[in-house]
Amino acid sequence: MPLTPYPTLRQTLQSYMDRRLFWVFLLGCSSGFPWVLIGSAMSGWLTDAGLTLAQIGYFGSVFAVYAINFLWAPLVDRVKVPLFCHVLGQRRGWILFCQTVILIGTLYLAGVHPNQQLLLTSMIALLIATASATQDIAIDAFRIDSFPKSEESKLPQASAMSVIGWWTGYSLPGYLAFANADTQGWNMVFYGMAAVVGVLMVMTLLVKEPHTQREDLQNQAEERYEKVVHNRVVSWISVTVIEPFADFFRRNGFKVSMTILLFVFLFKIGEAFLGRMSIAFYKDIGFTNEQIGYYSKLIGWGATMLFTFLGSMVNVRFGIVRGLMVGGIAMSASNLMFAWIAQVGPNEHLFLAAIITDNFTTAFSTVAFVSFLTVLTGQAFSATQYALLASLGNFSRTTLSSISGQFAEYLNNWSLFFIFTALMVVPSLIMLYCLRHYFDDLLSKAQDRDN
Numbered sequence: 001m002p003l004t005p006y007p008t009l010r011q012t013l014q015s016y017m018d019r020r021l022f023w024v025f026l027l028g029c030s031s032g033f034p035w036v037l038i039g040s041a042m043s044g045w046l047t048d049a050g051l052t053l054a055q056i057g058y059f060g061s062v063f064a065v066y067a068i069n070f071l072w073a074p075l076v077d078r079v080k081v082p083l084f085c086h087v088l089g090q091r092r093g094w095i096l097f098c099q100t101v102i103l104i105g106t107l108y109l110a111g112v113h114p115n116q117q118l119l120l121t122s123m124i125a126l127l128i129a130t131a132s133a134t135q136d137i138a139i140d141a142f143r144i145d146s147f148p149k150s151e152e153s154k155l156p157q158a159s160a161m162s163v164i165g166w167w168t169g170y171s172l173p174g175y176l177a178f179a180n181a182d183t184q185g186w187n188m189v190f191y192g193m194a195a196v197v198g199v200l201m202v203m204t205l206l207v208k209e210p211h212t213q214r215e216d217l218q219n220q221a222e223e224r225y226e227k228v229v230h231n232r233v234v235s236w237i238s239v240t241v242i243e244p245f246a247d248f249f250r251r252n253g254f255k256v257s258m259t260i261l262l263f264v265f266l267f268k269i270g271e272a273f274l275g276r277m278s279i280a281f282y283k284d285i286g287f288t289n290e291q292i293g294y295y296s297k298l299i300g301w302g303a304t305m306l307f308t309f310l311g312s313m314v315n316v317r318f319g320i321v322r323g324l325m326v327g328g329i330a331m332s333a334s335n336l337m338f339a340w341i342a343q344v345g346p347n348e349h350l351f352l353a354a355i356i357t358d359n360f361t362t363a364f365s366t367v368a369f370v371s372f373l374t375v376l377t378g379q380a381f382s383a384t385q386y387a388l389l390a391s392l393g394n395f396s397r398t399t400l401s402s403i404s405g406q407f408a409e410y411l412n413n414w415s416l417f418f419i420f421t422a423l424m425v426v427p428s429l430i431m432l433y434c435l436r437h438y439f440d441d442l443l444s445k446a447q448d449r450d451n
Contacts (some may be wrong), residue, residue: 018154020146021161023207027095027139028165030200034102034132036063036174036336037193038109038125040297044178044289045186045280049115052172053280057171057405059118061278062126067395069133073387074240076137078218089209091142096204098135102128110190140390141383144374145210156320159370160312162361164305168202171301178293218381244381245388252376256438260376263431265392267328267369270424273417274335276404281338281414295348303359311364320371321432321439325354327365328429334361335422342414369393372439 046056076094080086085093104126114121143162147154160230173196177189184192221243225235249257282292334442337354344350373393377385408417432439 002037003262005253015154016157018157020210021157022142023214024146024158025161025165025168026203026207027164028168029203030095030099030165031136031162032166032169032171033173033196033200034135035089036130036177037102037106037190038128040170040174040279041186041189041193042114042125043179044283044292046114047280047283048112048181048186048289051115051118053117053277053405053409055405056280057276057403057408059122059125060404062122062129063126064128064395065126065133066136067391068385069137070384070391072382073136073137073163073384074244076134076371076387077244077381077383078236078240088205091138091145092204092207092209094138095135095142096201098138099132099197099201099204101131102135103201105131106190106194106197109358110187110194113187114349117316125237129215136390137387140386140414142210144382144386146210146378155371155374156312156367157343159367159374160308161365162370163308167301167304167308167363171297171304175293175297175301178289181289181293218412244384248376248385259431261389261392263428263435264373264389265395266329266428266431267324267365267425268393269428270335270421271331273322273404273407273421273424274338277408277417278338281342282351284414285341287351291346291348291351295351299352300355300359303356304363306361307360311367314364320368320375321436323368324365324372324432325429325436327361327368328425328432331365332363332422332425332429333443334358335418339415339418339422342418376420422427 036081042059043056046059051059080090081093081097084097087093088096105124109121109128112121112124139162143158147158154253173193175443181189194428218239222235222239225238228231229235229238252260268404279292282296288294311323311327334354334357337350337357341347341350341354373386373389376389407420408414411417411420
């Protein structure tokens, strides 16, 4: 099949007017918000409450549910939540149901004192994280269902809108949280967070449920299984639990599938270690809550939106695999900026430069990463297969990064810590280089299949 010619700059810009991209952006906001709720804002609260770096790092283990959400992802693909799914559809119904749980958890969280009720705080945070991880399954599936792979140029755009939405939901409320923490107190800040959840629920009602052949394909698979097992219940369970994973390994082969899974696991591990300790690092160096909120959240949000948009245009024109390679190298190098800050101290100009550089490299690599994961999913089980891939990436961001505080305390040197995070991406880049031809063929086959 001949290669599709590169679109002109005008055609590329016009293609972003697709309203489906706006819906992906709105739901991306919902996906990013819990990460500031029980992530950076909670880290700031725990630091101000006097907890140690190790305690803060271990508290982050509540995010481990993101690493195992593929275990219940088949339910999001096939089970209809009473009332929610019947009124709103499979994807929106699950999203609104999860947001309801997050709202209840946030209201409870706003009334606790973590230094006195650390276990209760952890349990509420775990509830929110579980609902958020489940919500992410449905949101990712919504995005994948909205754009067939035959629209190859739309994949980086949809990924970009998802990322921009994620960082909007993460950074804008994060800025407001840190900007008001010193004057209003963290408890009042979290009551304000509950109001944000309410706004996100309204956004969910505004988007339109995508139409796909998902249920027809699932029914066909169920009929095939029933011919073998001769039992409708067993065939339903088999299609729900086994077929999504079997389909992934069948399409890629066992050896390549395992290599892909390992690459996904390793690609963002350095970024995860940096992210988990960033707030504690800023405070230890001497930055105030207001400075952290302004530079890390507000400025970081604007930079991420701009660079994600530009990154999607580059990936549309030059390819997802090249974007992954360039983005991974740049992401690794940007971590060294924080090692520089550790040597210089709380210099606002250097802090601004580091935030812009970090957001540029992260945004660029994330667009390519999300687009790549999307290509690997099938039509019938998009929620489950994407959750499997994303959960491996989240494992390094969540479970493994929970030891980042202990690692930082062991090194007792912030510069050395950030140098190590820069080196963590190297194995995945070597793996990507070795499999680059397979990835290119995979993209071509996906377009041929959908056409």
